[in-house]
Amino acid sequence: MEDTIKIEDIIKPENIVFEKTSCLTDNVLSYCPGCGHGVAHRITMEVVEEMGIQDQTIGIAPVGCSVLAYDFMNIDMQQAAHGRAPAVATGLKRVYPNKFVFTYQGDGDLAAIGTAETIHACNRGENIVIIFINNGIYGMTGGQMAPTTLPGMKSSTTPYGRNAAMMGHPIKITELVAHLPGTCYVTRQAVHTPGAVRKAKKAIRKAFENQKLNKGLSFVEIVSNCNSGWKMTPVDSNNWMVENMFPYYPMGDIKDE
């Protein structure tokens, strides 16, 4: 009996349960197939759409793979120098305390060259949201070692694996900023499964709600993949991420005040 329902009967505007948010542009994402950036972009913009704050939200794009975030997020944006997004966001938010300001940064940008800007924006309790994509590698420049690269992990500048004795240890910057009194919400999420995506979106929503309540800085890390840099298929890279990244960067809220 059910077979009498034709596909055309289902594919009608009134039956849409999911479509791309209008807070994303129609530009084709510049990311590699299967890259977590796309989902992170989408859920951030879905939150902006659902909160009805597109006209009050300004994003700060980083340097790295997501340098072109402004091509995809359908909002006003500034593109910051490498690592400086939290300072740019600070300057903007201080003169527009009622607008929503967020940065979107990768691990090289946020946890290496921009460490000072990150730590001090967090420490001042700037009333902004930081979305931090951690895939343990510099993607844009060709897969070099990042501050978050795991011990033993190969990259184009650690071709034999990261030797912690020589190159130091991966930095858990999220745990670090959780210690600062200026942060009100610090969480680590992922976007590799439907369930994880839904959770990550809830976290981003909470971060933006915190900003509305002037609670301080909300810091949302998303552990992600870099299948091109890791030299794996997208599906394999997600599996590798679960097996190797998650034990070092465990999921969940670190601080929620």
Next chain:
Amino acid sequence: MKELRLMKGNEAIAEAAIRCGVDAYYGYPITPQSEVMEYLTAEEPYKTTGMVVLQAESEIASIHMVHGAAGGGKKSMTSSSSPGISLMTEGISYLAGSEIPCLIVNVQRGGPGLGTIQPGQADYFQATKGGGHGDYRLIVLAPASVQEMADFVDLSFELAFKYRNPALILSDGAIGQMMEKVYLPEQKERLTDEEVAQKYGDWATIGKSPNKERNILTSLELQSERQEKHNFHLQAKYKKIEENEIRYEKINCENADYMLVAYGMSARICQKVIQLGKEKGINIGLIRPITLWPFPSQVIKESANNVKGILTVEMSAGQMVEDVRLAVEGKVPVEHYGRFGGMIPSPDEVLNALEQKLIGK
């Protein structure tokens, strides 16, 4: 009525910033300009005009905070001294590339490196030739008095917003630290968010309203054709600034046999040199560039028709002298006299140099 006060140059900059309705100051302490932020934090303009004052974690953060606020169409500024300006050059290049109007104040000290905390004028190249990477120009104003420290704040913002370009006040530790009387401008209201939206809504990142294209401030363009086009646009803008915004002062230039070219602190010293020359029967004039970029090349070139020689006086090993030589095109000898590393030339030294280098020849 304009208010008359006795103030340090650095304080005058700070007070003028409050009075001309600046929205935000982001800074980091460094001698000899720390009074700017000290004055602002003592005055607490956030309680009166609503001006934001924030001490950043570094000069790098300061300039990028300016990027954020100025990118929102707000009048935003920072100040520092030479080594701090070096740190800021990254951000200044981005501001120029993204065409974000703002004000940077450099109260110069002697260099290179950490150098000295005493005054210097050795950042001329950095200020006028770019400083950071890429083809860009800053509008550079050189105050020679505490009065001009105050006056140039408003003027800098006027020019910066007119051309959507960063402006830089190139002062030095002497002008910053000295106390003089200064007529302060009357208090201007800061623009409201609505006024900013109305005036700068076509480029400022203030939130995309449904009926308007979104505003993107970026210095990145991966397509070379488009990046070149952007550069052509910048160059056309710079040409327009060169055509319209040159400022200078001529002192005793009529019938002068020798010409001094000096800016800022050195120009003050040169005024005494003119007097000493007169006593010796040497007729000396002074051209004081007020805008170091755009540089008053034409007036210097014209002066070369009437004088026997030109001496530039700078607290550097000779930087502006290159621009003077380019302007003069070899018509008359152009020599340089400078002290540096924190030393200030005396009028006697300058007159001696003029006699030896130009008259004695």
Next chain:
Amino acid sequence: MAKVRGAVVIDTEKCKGCDLCVVACPTSVLLLAKEVNGKGYNYSYMENPDSCTGCMNCAMVCPDSVITVYRLKPQKSAVEA
């Protein structure tokens, strides 16, 4: 019991064939095509459309937001069934 019926429309020209939706689909509706799109990617398509429940899992993990999901309301299918 009425089965929830759904369907997806994939913007095949924008699909990059990453396979994440195929793995995420609990009812094995999706597969990557043998053919490629204009960019040379084996795009995702509904191989078993009858099994689609419109659960949105594919759209959740799609990095390129190329999947639109449709679902018939259960009571509607019940009536028709």
